[in-house]
Amino acid sequence: MPGESIPRKYLAFDIETAKEVPGDFAQWRTHRPLGIICAATCASDAEPKLWHSTTQAGKPAARMTRPDAAQLVSYLSTMTSKGYTILTWNGASFDFDVLAEESASLDECKTIAHDHVDMMFHLVCMMGFGVKLQKAAEGVGLPGKAGGMSGGEAPTLWAAGEYEKVLTYVAQDVRLALQVAAECEKRKEFAWITAKGSRSAKPLPRGWKTVREALAMPLPDTSWMTTKGMSREDCLAWMRDG
Template sequence: MNHRYLAFDIETAKILPEDFDDLHAHRPLGISCAATWCTDNDEPEVFYSKLSNDSPAPKMSPQDLFAFIKHLESKVEEGYTIVTHNGLGFDFDILAEESGQWNSCRSLARNHVDMMYHFFCGKGFPIGLNAAAKAIGISKPADVDGSVAPQLWKDGEHQKVLDYVAQDCRLTLDVAEASEQNGRISWITQRGSQSSFPLPSSGWLTVKEASELPLPDTSWMDNPWPRSKFTGWLEE
């Protein structure tokens, strides 16, 4: 294994209409909770704000988000490499907005491994975490996903949401490590077949490194996404 990874994920707090199209159009979203899971740990760490009665708050406070960012920075200083699936285009962007710590989040985002972004830079299209997880024999729970987590949190189902965000970290960690060991990331396509994308001999690339890959051929696509869809917020 080339890296000691720390997977991290957030859950948003804002309840959205069932037919929403663009999640970012409803910002600010708030953050109900977050989680991390390290390569050499058997359990995750979860983070959320508390009310005066010690119950979970509707969303994390800027002060607690600042402390969470400091936690991520301290783990990087200890030698961990942060790994996410779409953390560049979502988690770090939202974390920066909610905490106000733009410079710290930009630095963390540039230097972390976003598996989806690495894949996107190589192929020109994204894949979901669950598609990659299923290719190695695991998957997300069927009864919870990110779209229902805000309502569950509001309804007091805090542990269910904390378990879900932690499980996403575990899936991210498992996919990152299995892919690096295999020298490729595999995924289940929309047609149900399995495909794969090779990784460099050094393993996963950071956002900064992946951004230097040559642009893939997307001439077969009607409306290919530009990399700026994910990196635009990094510009100060």
């Protein structure tokens, strides 16, 4: 049909960090460097690929080394050049910020982050606030996450040697991100379950926008909000300050 965009080939990406962040996770920057214990990538036409460093004994290491983190950045860049669009949930604000620090690849991470699709950032630019991936999955009728753990537990579980549990969790995250992206684009709307338990939706007529494209969206009306929402400037502060 004329005017319809060609479906993107997505490569979802997610990290799990090494350091526990007590209290409000929104204040994670005050606890950096967080370190990365593992990551997952998953192309829309393949199975998840898991990333972590290993010890000399062949066991998963406590944290990814700088060379291994840099190799992950290089892989993301290579896949972009092969026609894939990197896909994250909050990656522009969190995952790429942490990865840039851990890999010492700030400029390359900035480039990838600007040209990737961060669904959470799209929502911030469109609505002035973000939504949890689980609530987005429920909004479009997907089962969401299973396994009885949260990302906040990953550092403790990894330190305790529960590597498979954490790796299964991060692989599940990238699969779910791909499913949410595809389902929303098929429906041409984004839907989520609100804090009150009701379903809400916003039109998504032309699919997800890259960070660069989302920045061009008009500022949303947030005058109704009783607490300060997320700002696009705060999300991307690391790109400006780095």
